[in-house]
Amino acid sequence: MQLPSDPMMLLSVVNTKLRDCYESLDALCSDMEIDKDEIINRLAGAGFEYNEEQNKFW
DSSP states (O other), X not given: OOOOSSHHHHHXXXXXXXXXXXXSHHHHHHHHTOOHHHHHHHHHTTTOOEEXXXXXXX
């Protein structure tokens, strides 16, 4: 899957997938063959961080 380049769209897509389909960011990245560090870094650059307990970026 091609991830959106816009950080707000990326946040929306990733959080929706985490909420609806995956129990963790690791599961999402493994299943979709996405680099976890890339997602974390791109969203961190926009001021968001992953909360493992809540299973979402905020």
